[in-house]
Amino acid sequence: MYSQGLRDSKAGDDSPELLDAFQQRIDKEEKIEPRDWMPQAYRKTLIRQISQHAHSEIVGQLPEANWVTRAPSLKRKLILLAKIQDEAGHGLYLYSAAETLGESRHQMYQDLLSGKAKYSSIFNYPTLNWADAGAVGWLVDGAAIMNQVALCRTSYGPYSRAMVRICKEESFHQRQGYDIMLKMAKGSPEQKAMAQDALNRTWWPSLMMFGPSDKDSTHSDQSMKWKIKRFSNDDLRQKFIDATVPQAEYLGLSIPDKNLKYNDKIGHYDFSEIKWDELFNVIKGNGPCNQQRMDARNKAYEDGAWVREAAAVYAEKQDNKKHNKEVA
Amino acid sequence: MKLYEVFLRAKSGLSHKHVGSVHATDAQMAMQNARDLYTRREEGESIWVVDSTQIISSNPNDKAAYFEPAVDKIYRHPSFYPFDKEVKNI
Ligand SMILES: [Fe+2]
Numbered sequence: 001m002y003s004q005g006l007r008d009s010k011a012g013d014d015s016p017e018l019l020d021a022f023q024q025r026i027d028k029e030e031k032i033e034p035r036d037w038m039p040q041a042y043r044k045t046l047i048r049q050i051s052q053h054a055h056s057e058i059v060g061q062l063p064e065a066n067w068v069t070r071a072p073s074l075k076r077k078l079i080l081l082a083k084i085q086d087e088a089g090h091g092l093y094l095y096s097a098a099e100t101l102g103e104s105r106h107q108m109y110q111d112l113l114s115g116k117a118k119y120s121s122i123f124n125y126p127t128l129n130w131a132d133a134g135a136v137g138w139l140v141d142g143a144a145i146m147n148q149v150a151l152c153r154t155s156y157g158p159y160s161r162a163m164v165r166i167c168k169e170e171s172f173h174q175r176q177g178y179d180i181m182l183k184m185a186k187g188s189p190e191q192k193a194m195a196q197d198a199l200n201r202t203w204w205p206s207l208m209m210f211g212p213s214d215k216d217s218t219h220s221d222q223s224m225k226w227k228i229k230r231f232s233n234d235d236l237r238q239k240f241i242d243a244t245v246p247q248a249e250y251l252g253l254s255i256p257d258k259n260l261k262y263n264d265k266i267g268h269y270d271f272s273e274i275k276w277d278e279l280f281n282v283i284k285g286n287g288p289c290n291q292q293r294m295d296a297r298n299k300a301y302e303d304g305a306w307v308r309e310a311a312a313v314y315a316e317k318q319d320n321k322k323h324n325k326e327v328a
Numbered sequence: 329m330k331l332y333e334v335f336l337r338a339k340s341g342l343s344h345k346h347v348g349s350v351h352a353t354d355a356q357m358a359m360q361n362a363r364d365l366y367t368r369r370e371e372g373e374s375i376w377v378v379d380s381t382q383i384i385s386s387n388p389n390d391k392a393a394y395f396e397p398a399v400d401k402i403y404r405h406p407s408f409y410p411f412d413k414e415v416k417n418i
Pocket residue numbers: 057086087090144166
């Protein structure tokens with residue numbers, strides 16, 4: 001199989017020579033492919049990161065799905081559906097990449113459903129008004145793009161290729177979101193107020209998407225050395241802020257941070273300290289929608305059981321028919 | 329569910345290229361899933377799906393034994409035969 005027959009290093013046989021040779025490949029910017037030798041920890045880190053990323057894409061469909069039936073026009077509805085379908089696709093590209101590391105898709109999915117695996121904290125916030133569909137596309141997909149563009153050069157081949165595919169599709173997501181915001185911000189005073197409200201609620205959770213501050217990030221050093229990650233959380237967050245503030249100004253909306261100010265000396269925006277307690281609390285499961293999201297995923301999985309069973313029985317029947325013909 | 333590897337031909341004149349994989353109970357479902365997943369933006373005009381257990385691949389362990397013999401056969405390349413500038417169109 002393409003993805004199996006892994007030349008797995010048994011626990012403990014990560015000899016210094018092998019580790020050294022591996023690091024040299026990484027330093028030479030060589031991509032690591034599925035059946036190449038790799039340290040146990042490299043494999044484990046990737047499985048964790050890629051599957052978490054896949055789960056985020058899948059759960060990420062839910063906040064926007066909230067607005068499909070109430071989109072203000074057929075055009076917006078079609079766009080939103082296409083965007084949500086892309087997110088499902090992103091999840092599948094990523095599960096496909098994680099499987100090449102020897103983890104089964106079934107196991108990854110069970111870990112999501114049981115709550116053992118994590119997904120991005122942003123999707124545990126509600127989408128309260130139509131402008132949220134705009135703010136999510138603009139800011140959440142915008143933040144995701146910052147992360148994902150950086151990951152296109154990650155050292156693991158299948159992950160990098162999945163990210164390239166995903167990045168090609170993300171720009172549409174961000175632009176359709178900004179387009180919604182623009183229409184609302186330039187609309188009636190009520191519409192503008194809805195857009196401002198959506199921005200107020202989405203801004204900080206979007207900044208948290210980049211993860212903990214570098215000084216508190218537990219996995220960063222080794223991941224940078226192995227070029228799984230190529231930029232630090234704080235660098236990417238700063239880049240996102242610098243790119244986004246002028247876009248908010250163009251909308252005529254204000255970013256909910258009284259300390260936000262362009263700093264001429266460093267050429268970046270200064271901003272307030274992020275409320276890290278909130279991030280850790282949401283990750284722990286106490287966000288406004290954690291339970292709702294998990295329930296929705298579990299229900300979808302249970303409701304789909306009969307389809308999976310029917311497909312399996314049908315495939316078996318077809319196999320038998322073919323076999324009988326061959327025998328006859 | 330079985331794992332199928334997916335190959336796409338972007339347009340006629342090009343060969344099929346591996347793009348990823350899908351899960352399906354049979355070949356027909358694999359084909360439909362591959363279409364939905366990998367060709368939402370006209371990325372292809374022809375799809376191959378292959379039951380992943382049917383792929384036979386070389387082993388990374390054998391990389392040297394398999395591919396290194398080509399390294400020292402430089403006489404296989406046209407640059408191994410330099411001529412004077414007077415010799416033209418060759
Ligand atoms: Fe996505």
